[in-house]
Amino acid sequence: EVQLVQSGAEVKKPGESLKISCEGSGYYFPGSWIAWVRQMPGKGLEWMGIIYPGDSDTRYSPSFQGQVTISADKSTNTAYLQWSSLKASETALYYCARLLWSNGGRSFDFWGQGTEVTVSS
Amino acid sequence: QSVLTQPPSVSAAPGQKVTISCSGSSSNIGNNYVAWYQQLPGTAPKLLIYENNRRPSGIPDRFSGSKSGTSATLGIAGLQTGDEADYYCGTWDNSLSADVFGTGTKVTVL
Numbered sequence: 001e002v003q004l005v006q007s008g009a010e011v012k013k014p015g016e017s018l019k020i021s022c023e024g025s026g027y028y029f030p031g032s033w034i035a036w037v038r039q040m041p042g043k044g045l046e047w048m049g050i051i052y053p054g055d056s057d058t059r060y061s062p063s064f065q066g067q068v069t070i071s072a073d074k075s076t077n078t079a080y081l082q083w084s085s086l087k088a089s090e091t092a093l094y095y096c097a098r099l100l101w102s103n104g105g106r107s108f109d110f111w112g113q114g115t116e117v118t119v120s121s
Numbered sequence: 122q123s124v125l126t127q128p129p130s131v132s133a134a135p136g137q138k139v140t141i142s143c144s145g146s147s148s149n150i151g152n153n154y155v156a157w158y159q160q161l162p163g164t165a166p167k168l169l170i171y172e173n174n175r176r177p178s179g180i181p182d183r184f185s186g187s188k189s190g191t192s193a194t195l196g197i198a199g200l201q202t203g204d205e206a207d208y209y210c211g212t213w214d215n216s217l218s219a220d221v222f223g224t225g226t227k228v229t230v231l
Binding site for chain 1: 123153154156158160165166167168171172173177207209211212213217218219220221222223224225
């Protein structure tokens with residue numbers, strides 16, 4: 001059974017750093033892209049970026065380039081999303097999702113349960 | 122600001138059918154496959170439709186997808202109370218070099 005299990009909720013102060021995780025199981029983790037998706041309170045889904053754990057090839061949405069860092073450790077089947085200096089506006093629910101890339105079509109077939117990040121002074 | 126536009130809400134009585142539109146452009150829907158996701162309250166999104174009209178294993182055939190030009194449509198037939206959720210379309214945008222999602226549509230069963 002394919003599963004993506006994310007780390008628990010975080011409460012941080014503005015300016016603090018944070019790294020959240022997404023551990024995959026039930027499939028060959030290095031061989032599938034993993035994306036990060038933001039959902040701000042009461043809002044829609046925003047694609048942040050994506051990583052191929054096999055070689056750590058990483059792409060970012062223009063909206064998030066320079067704001068976050070995506071990484072992965074294929075030895076532990078884990079992808080990460082990190083911030084060096086959080087802002088209150090980054091309070092949101094963050095999902096990881098596995099990319100299904102077939103016949104040229106892209107979709108996200110399995111999702112983590114989400115990690116809630118609250119940034120408040 | 123999403124590049125894919127959906128109606129904020131649609132509603133119908135149990136057993137009826139609803140359709141949700143997703144409007145884009147030639148840089149996204151016009152030249153790429155579309156997927157649809159269901160997000161039940163308080164849960165993670167779930168893939169409903171991929172490659173415009175294909176259903177993953179376990180998704181009932183009450184859910185259907187289609188694409189024409191720069192728009193896509195999700196249909197939900199035989200509406201059930203358990204279908205009350207937010208629905209999002211998604212695709213790749215060639216100009217942004219990014220995956221994009223629609224603005225989302227809330228389905229209410231009257």
